[in-house]
Amino acid sequence: MVENQIFTKHRLINLFIIVLAIWFTWFAQNFFDEYTVRVINNVAIFIILAVSYNLINGVTGQFSLEPNGFVAIGAYVTAILTVDAEGMLYQYDIEEPAQWILALQTDFFWALLIAGAFSALLALSLSFPVFRVRGDYLAIVTLGFGFIIRILAINSPSITNGSLGINDIPEYSNLYWTGGFAIFAVLAILNIIYSKYGRAMKAVRDDEDAAIAMGVNTFKIKTLAFTTSAFFEGIGGGLLAALLTSISPDLFTFFLTFQLLIIIVLGGLGSTTGAILGTIFVMAGLEWMRFLDEPMNIFGFQTEGTPGMRMVVFSLILIIVMLFAREGLMGKKELKDLFKKKKVNK
Amino acid sequence: MDVLTFFQQMVNGFSLGSMYALIAIGYTMVYGVLRLINFAHGDIMMVGAFLGYTFMEVFQLPFTLSILLAVVVSSLLGIFMDKIAYKPLREAPKISLLITAIGISFFLENAFTVFAGGVPRAFPVPSYMENVINVANITFSVSSITVPLVTLVLLLGILYVLYKTKYGMAIRALSFDIKTVNLMGIDANLIISIVFALGSALAAVGGLFWAINYPSVEPMMGVLVGLKAFAAAVVGGIGSVTGAVIGGFIIGFTEVVVIAFFPELGGYKDAFAFVFLILVLLFKPTGIMGEDLEKSRF
Numbered sequence: 001m002v003e004n005q006i007f008t009k010h011r012l013i014n015l016f017i018i019v020l021a022i023w024f025t026w027f028a029q030n031f032f033d034e035y036t037v038r039v040i041n042n043v044a045i046f047i048i049l050a051v052s053y054n055l056i057n058g059v060t061g062q063f064s065l066e067p068n069g070f071v072a073i074g075a076y077v078t079a080i081l082t083v084d085a086e087g088m089l090y091q092y093d094i095e096e097p098a099q100w101i102l103a104l105q106t107d108f109f110w111a112l113l114i115a116g117a118f119s120a121l122l123a124l125s126l127s128f129p130v131f132r133v134r135g136d137y138l139a140i141v142t143l144g145f146g147f148i149i150r151i152l153a154i155n156s157p158s159i160t161n162g163s164l165g166i167n168d169i170p171e172y173s174n175l176y177w178t179g180g181f182a183i184f185a186v187l188a189i190l191n192i193i194y195s196k197y198g199r200a201m202k203a204v205r206d207d208e209d210a211a212i213a214m215g216v217n218t219f220k221i222k223t224l225a226f227t228t229s230a231f232f233e234g235i236g237g238g239l240l241a242a243l244l245t246s247i248s249p250d251l252f253t254f255f256l257t258f259q260l261l262i263i264i265v266l267g268g269l270g271s272t273t274g275a276i277l278g279t280i281f282v283m284a285g286l287e288w289m290r291f292l293d294e295p296m297n298i299f300g301f302q303t304e305g306t307p308g309m310r311m312v313v314f315s316l317i318l319i320i321v322m323l324f325a326r327e328g329l330m331g332k333k334e335l336k337d338l339f340k341k342k343k344v345n346k
Numbered sequence: 347m348d349v350l351t352f353f354q355q356m357v358n359g360f361s362l363g364s365m366y367a368l369i370a371i372g373y374t375m376v377y378g379v380l381r382l383i384n385f386a387h388g389d390i391m392m393v394g395a396f397l398g399y400t401f402m403e404v405f406q407l408p409f410t411l412s413i414l415l416a417v418v419v420s421s422l423l424g425i426f427m428d429k430i431a432y433k434p435l436r437e438a439p440k441i442s443l444l445i446t447a448i449g450i451s452f453f454l455e456n457a458f459t460v461f462a463g464g465v466p467r468a469f470p471v472p473s474y475m476e477n478v479i480n481v482a483n484i485t486f487s488v489s490s491i492t493v494p495l496v497t498l499v500l501l502l503g504i505l506y507v508l509y510k511t512k513y514g515m516a517i518r519a520l521s522f523d524i525k526t527v528n529l530m531g532i533d534a535n536l537i538i539s540i541v542f543a544l545g546s547a548l549a550a551v552g553g554l555f556w557a558i559n560y561p562s563v564e565p566m567m568g569v570l571v572g573l574k575a576f577a578a579a580v581v582g583g584i585g586s587v588t589g590a591v592i593g594g595f596i597i598g599f600t601e602v603v604v605i606a607f608f609p610e611l612g613g614y615k616d617a618f619a620f621v622f623l624i625l626v627l628l629f630k631p632t633g634i635m636g637e638d639l640e641k642s643r644f
Binding site for chain 2: 061063129132133135136137139140141143144145147148151152154155254258261265269308309311312314315316318319322323326
């Protein structure tokens with residue numbers, strides 16, 4: 001059996017890709033210019049967010065619209081844990097920062113882990129009310145939670161500095177952090193997908209009632225997917241906070257979720273490879289499409305800059321993809337499926 | 347709190363609740379026939395308000411005519427939206443429909459931001475709507491009376507259409523089983539168009555009333571109101587028009603009354619609808635007037 005060999009073709013390919021990714025991270029950090037590094041940082045963070053969102057939304061098929069909430073939690077926890085007391089006293093303008101907030105201070109690594117754990121714990125406790133409902137109801141309830149988290153962030157100025165947000169966050173994120181966590185997240189999530197839990201997740205996606213009939217504890221499986229994805233979304237949020245160095249509730253609107261949704265739909269719902277490719281295309285595309293927002297010269301006509309034009313084109317692309325290429329780039333296929341001789345239709 | 351303030355708040359709650367109800371009906375009807383959360387519905391409301399603004403400010407038409415035109419154009423937009431974006435996906439998995447709906451919602455918001463600018467514009471409310479009537483020491487502006495009254499008439503009208511006319515019967519039949527309805531010789535696509543037209547017209551009315559009460563229009567005005575109205579529809583039991591009306595009034599009243607009694611909670615105003623929604627779903631997963639979960643096609 002193929003399973004028993006240590007060096008199968010797939011494993012060698014995977015190993016090669018991992019080594020390539022690590023080498024690329026090192027190379028980019030050392031030799032690329034600042035702007036490119038920043039874009040790659042962003043892409044790496046969005047890869048973490050996209051593959052983890054894909055786990056609950058694409059692999060498990062639970063249409064939830066919550067990532068903005070968990071990313072916000074991760075970003076705020078990291079910001080609070082890395083900004084020192086002096087910095088907080090200086091910038092908390094609406095209310096004095098709470099005493100216990102001032103005392104909290106850890107290294108960046110622990111801050112990220114705590115951010116992830118906090119986000120995962122919240123997801124765990126949310127899954128009890130959230131997974132009482134299915135389908136469309138789930139979408140709207142999770143959307144509501146994302147919304148409530150933002151409202152809480154605005155209305156607890158002694159912890160979050162309210163609508164002003166937290167600034168002067170130490171700029172820890174570099175490609176070693178973001179790239180490292182991105183590789184870790186992808187490997188961890190792929191391992192889950194190819195475990196028995198992953199198969200159960202796909203069973204829940206394809207037919208929940210049949211999965212129940214086959215003895216799958218669907219609540220447990222959904223909760224596992226939800227919590228895992230929340231963990232990585234929290235870490236992604238933390239990395240984002242340390243990259244941007246300033247966060248505010250406005251960063252974590254539904255737009256963030258929408259962006260991730262486009263990424264995973266474009267890549268192919270349910271495919272981790274697709275989520276990664278989708279991230280690269282969308283993030284690079286968004287950078288490239290900046291010209292749409294700027295003044296343009298079309299056949300001699302000078303147009304004024306129209307901020308937002310990018311988003312119009314962006315939403316049109318989503319609609320067109322949905323209408324004409326519903327499967328996205330990869331469908332449900334993964335990278336390794338491309339190397340198989342026969343075509344597989346899962 | 348004295349009696350006067352209490353009555354004043356009641357009127358406010360009634361007015362706000364009726365606007366939520368108007369918009370919630372559109373959600374619930376589309377959900378009833380297509381099983382689709384039409385995320386773009388809140389933006390139809392915004393479009394309705396913008397059209398009213400455009401007819402009045404740009405074309406200088408009289409107030410009533412502008413409102414009528416805005417409602418008609420919005421309902422045409424609703425039909426158009428269905429034909430372009432939802433009809434090709436009738437047989438597709440529901441998630442595709444839902445994502446398309448989100449796409450349309452973002453398209454409308456951003457297109458209006460690009461072409462109208464993101465800055466709120468003052469909505470030209472005619473002066474007679476702002477006149478004040480005094481009944482037993484409670485003061486009302488004409489608009490705060492007109493809005494709920496017109497809403498009530500519209501609600502009764504839609505209930506009449508749904509329960510007393512042939513088309514209403516077809517709509518209700520469609521919400522049970524779309525395939526059988528086709529076999530019975532009813533043009534399902536025509537009925538779906540009617541649903542979109544009616545729903546969008548009501549949403550446009552809601553948007554216009556919103557613009558009259560909070561006299562400004564801006565491209566993002568439909569987002570929050572739309573989500574709250576959707577929460578109202580779910581609280582009432584999505585798929586049921588009566589439920590949508592009940593849900594709308596519950597959400598509207600809660601928002602007004604809680605803030606009147608606990609002003610310190612003002613910052614959380616926008617979260618009430620969702621907290622309410624989650625609580626209701628915890629105890630009754632299909633809402634107050636909701637369908638039996640066993641029967642639903644998930």
